Amino acid sequence: MKIAVIGARGIPAKFGEIERYCQELYPQIVARGHEVDLYVQPSYHQQSWFSSFIYQKMKVVTLFSLPGKQFTWFNSALNTIWATFGNYDVIHLHGMAAAWFAWFPQMFSNSSIVFTCHQLESHAASSSKAFRRLSSWLEKMAVDYADKIVVTTHELANYFFRKYGVCSHYIANAPAKYQQNDMQFGFREAFGLEQQQYILYLGTFEPNQRLDLLIEVFQKLQPRNWKLVLAGDISHSFQHTINLLQMAQQQNNIIFTGDISGNFLAELMRGAGIFVEPSEGNNLSFSVGMLDAMRAGIPIVASDTMTHRKLIGRDRGLLFKAGQFDSLLVQLEYAMSRPNLLLTMAKKAQTYIAINHNWDKVIYKNLFLYLQLTTKIPSHQPHQAIDI
Numbered sequence: 001m002k003i004a005v006i007g008a009r010g011i012p013a014k015f016g017e018i019e020r021y022c023q024e025l026y027p028q029i030v031a032r033g034h035e036v037d038l039y040v041q042p043s044y045h046q047q048s049w050f051s052s053f054i055y056q057k058m059k060v061v062t063l064f065s066l067p068g069k070q071f072t073w074f075n076s077a078l079n080t081i082w083a084t085f086g087n088y089d090v091i092h093l094h095g096m097a098a099a100w101f102a103w104f105p106q107m108f109s110n111s112s113i114v115f116t117c118h119q120l121e122s123h124a125a126s127s128s129k130a131f132r133r134l135s136s137w138l139e140k141m142a143v144d145y146a147d148k149i150v151v152t153t154h155e156l157a158n159y160f161f162r163k164y165g166v167c168s169h170y171i172a173n174a175p176a177k178y179q180q181n182d183m184q185f186g187f188r189e190a191f192g193l194e195q196q197q198y199i200l201y202l203g204t205f206e207p208n209q210r211l212d213l214l215i216e217v218f219q220k221l222q223p224r225n226w227k228l229v230l231a232g233d234i235s236h237s238f239q240h241t242i243n244l245l246q247m248a249q250q251q252n253n254i255i256f257t258g259d260i261s262g263n264f265l266a267e268l269m270r271g272a273g274i275f276v277e278p279s280e281g282n283n284l285s286f287s288v289g290m291l292d293a294m295r296a297g298i299p300i301v302a303s304d305t306m307t308h309r310k311l312i313g314r315d316r317g318l319l320f321k322a323g324q325f326d327s328l329l330v331q332l333e334y335a336m337s338r339p340n341l342l343l344t345m346a347k348k349a350q351t352y353i354a355i356n357h358n359w360d361k362v363i364y365k366n367l368f369l370y371l372q373l374t375t376k377i378p379s380h381q382p383h384q385a386i387d388i
Contacts, residue, residue, distance in 0.1 A: 001370055002035045004083040004111070006076060007094030010044025011055055014261050016233065017118050017288045018094045020176055027056035028363045037086065039079035041065045041072075073138075077101040084109045089374045092366075094118065096135065099142035106145045112373035115146035117156055118173070140164070147373055150366075155306050171365045173288060174357045175295035178266035187264040188271050191229070191255050196339075198227040198255075199332070200272035200298070202265075202289030203279075205234045205241045210278040210303070210323060215247050215254065217329045223336055231257040231268060232289070269296050274335050274342070277302040280322035291357055294349040299342035301328075301335050316349035318342075 005022060013019035026036045042049055042062040052061045063082055065075040076098040083091050084105040092114045093099040099115040106113055120139070143149065143160065149168040151157045157168045188195075199218065203209060211230060218228045234241040241256075248254040260268065269275075275293035280303055290311065293300060300317030302308040312319055318335055321327035335342050 001089045001374060002087065003029070003037070003370065004086055004088040004091045005036060005038045005094065006079045006083060006091065007098035007116075008038060008040055009072075010040045010047075011038060011060055012045075012261075014044070014259060017173075020288060021118070021173065022094065024174070024177065024359055025362060025366065026058050028359065029367060030057045032363075032367065034367075035059075037061055037083070037088075039063065039083060041075055043067050072097045073100065077104075080104055084111070090114060090370050092116065093142070093146070096120070096138055096142060099146060100138035102142050102145035106147075112370075113145065113147045114150060114369065114373070115142050115148070116150040116152070116171075117142075117160070117168075118152055120156070120159070148369055150369070153307050154310070169365075169369060171362055171369075172357050173291060174359045174362050175288070175291040175353060176265075177359070178269070178296075187260075187267045191257065192252075193227060193229065193255075193268075193271065194225070195271050196273035197225055198229050198272060199274045199276055200229045200268065200293070201231065201276050201278070202269070202292070203232045203277070203287050204237075205230075205232060205244065206237050207240050208279060210280050211244055212247060213323065213325060213328060214276055214278045215244065217325060217332060218254065219251075220325075220329060221333060221336075223333075226273070226336065227253045227255060229255045229257060229268065229272070231260055231265075233259050269293060269298065272298050273339075274299050274301055274332070276300075276332070277308065278322075278328065279303055279305065291353060294346075294353045295357075297343075297346045297350045299335060299339075299346045300349060301331050303328075311352075312349070313352070315345055316352055317345050 005026060008019045008022040009016060011019060011023050013023045022038060026038060030036050037059045039061050042065055047062045049062065049064045052059055063078055080098065080101040081104055088111045091105050091111045093102060094116050095118055102113050102115060105111050143164050143166055149160060149166060150171050151160065151168045152171065152173045154170060157170050160166050160168045201211065201214060205211060245256065269292055275290065275298045277287050277290045290300065290302060300312060302312055302317060302319055303322035304319040305322055308319065318331045320331040
């Protein structure tokens with residue numbers, strides 16, 4: 001099969017769920033004998049317009065694009081138009097910013113169109129009312145013109161069924177794969193971090209992630225010999241990041257690493273004593289960083305959103321009431337005072353992730369979906385989602 005992939009900003013992945021997802025998935029699909037062209041934005045790695053290079057036997061294509069998050073919709077549309085005339089068997093669109101233009105290849109090509117929804121833009125707590133209306137309209141465009149819809153959580157499947165009456169395909173996300181020799185690097189030492197003596201957050205710095213709450217709780221606790229490490233992409237909200245830095249007041253036990261990846265990220269993740277995911281809201285998706293931490297056997301403290309409750313269950317970590325200072329304070333203090341119990345929970349979480357969120361399943365299910373579309377294999381129509 002010849003497959004076009006649109007929606008990732010760039011590769012190798014520096015940040016972003018979709019970027020890391022594509023980096024893990026598509027080289028493995030190429031290794032199984034298929035051809036993959038990944039369309040990206042040149043600004044991500046400062047590449048030239050209308051150029052290409054090979055990454056793990058996958059062709060990475062950059063076209064013209066405008067810089068800035070506000071132009072993501074336009075850039076994705078341009079990539080989709082270009083791919084429409086590339087004689088692909090499948091065009092796979094990742095994220096709403098790419099999928100809203102699904103109508104174009106549907107009308108002007110014979111390609112099968114797949115849309116994977118990783119999260120809902122319209123449910124972001126920081127979104128304006130006008131943006132949420134626009135996002136809902138673009139969302140409907142994607143639903144109307146995609147041949148198959150893939151979701152990464154059951155909650156997203158329920159959303160599409162209730163709102164649009166469409167049956168989606170559930171393919172769980174999976175954590176990143178780290179190299180075995182990452183521990184030889186001295187990234188932790190550079191920040192003065194001791195093994196299992198720091199609390200880690202990894203993700204975006206948007207307001208609905210509630211890092212302000214996490215900082216306030218940590219400042220209240222002032223745990224002896226512990227540090228708070230906040231790592232991730234700040235590009236979505238510079239002003240909010242500035243506010244967080246002001247809250248931290250240059251305390252040497254609160255560390256902002258910026259965006260990190262590769263060996264440095266692996267080392268930082270494996271050395272953490274506790275991973276905290278404080279987000280609130282109802283975006284129906286979960287943190288890839290949290291999956292990474294569970295796979296690495298790091299104890300978890302997370303807000304009690306629907307998706308977090310499913311991941312954590314009753315005994316795979318600790319949950320606190322989303323947005324509530326006292327609840328997070330109690331659970332974080334408990335986690336630091338009961339390390340052996342938390343490690344037992346972490347081992348159960350590690351087993352759960354290995355069974356339910358692994359890349360072999362993700363690869364197989366995506367390939368099976370492509371084959372269904374290109375060879376017209378009949379599929380059963382469920383009430384809400386196909387768990388293929």
